[in-house]
Amino acid sequence: MRTEPTYASYLRLDELLTLQEPRSAEEGADLTTVRSEQFFIVSHQTCELWLKQILGDLAAVEGHFLTMSAGGIERSVDLLYRAGELLRLLREQLVALERLPLEDFAHFRQYLGTASGAQSSQSHRLEGVLGDARRPGSLFPAFRTGL
Numbered sequence: 607m608r609t610e611p612t613y614a615s616y617l618r619l620d621e622l623l624t625l626q627e628p629r630s631a632e633e634g635a636d637l638t639t640v641r642s643e644q645f646f647i648v649s650h651q652t653c654e655l656w657l658k659q660i661l662g663d664l665a666a667v668e669g670h671f672l673t674m675s676a677g678g679i680e681r682s683v684d685l686l687y688r689a690g691e692l693l694r695l696l697r698e699q700l701v702a703l704e705r706l707p708l709e710d711f712a713h714f715r716q717y718l719g720t721a722s723g724a725q726s727s728q729s730h731r732l733e734g735v736l737g738d739a740r741r742p743g744s745l746f747p748a749f750r751t752g753l
Contacts, residue, residue: 625651629717642710643717648721649703656692656699657728663689664735668745674752 614620628635628643635643663685670678670685723729737743 628714630714633717636712639713640712646679646703646706646711646714649699652700653696654718654726654728656696657726657732659704660689660692661728661731661735663692664732664745668735668748671745671748671752 626644626647628640628647630643631640667682667685667689670682733743733744735743737746
């Protein structure tokens with residue numbers, strides 16, 4: 607018999623909350639620097655989780671556009687609104703990340719090596735779906751195909 611999940615077990619909180627491992631802590635940095643690095647990690651991990659959701663929602667929208675069923679269009683509108691709100695949330699997270707003191711970032715930046723947010727494969731995939739000023743992404747042609 608399967609046991610009923612708890613909030614913590616369903617979300618796998620024990621595992622999730624151990625994924626933030628500030629490298630500055632291993633080097634004996636002061637607590638302020640360690641907490642700032644943790645904030646940096648949490649912010650970026652959360653962005654990646656939201657990107658996963660946005661990409662999944664937009665993939666569903668593309669599929670609906672290609673088939674253009676009535677129910678699919680209604681569902682697409684809901685998913686597009688949700689994706690828009692999640693993009694707003696991502697922006698707000700980047701605004702919150704501006705609250706990271708530069709001095710603290712300078713203290714733990716050395717532990718990141720060549721790692722950079724510009725390496726986010728999901729960000730690049732999102733750009734491929736949405737497009738940019740030079741070219742449309744895959745979402746717009748899918749919409750046009752279904753018209």
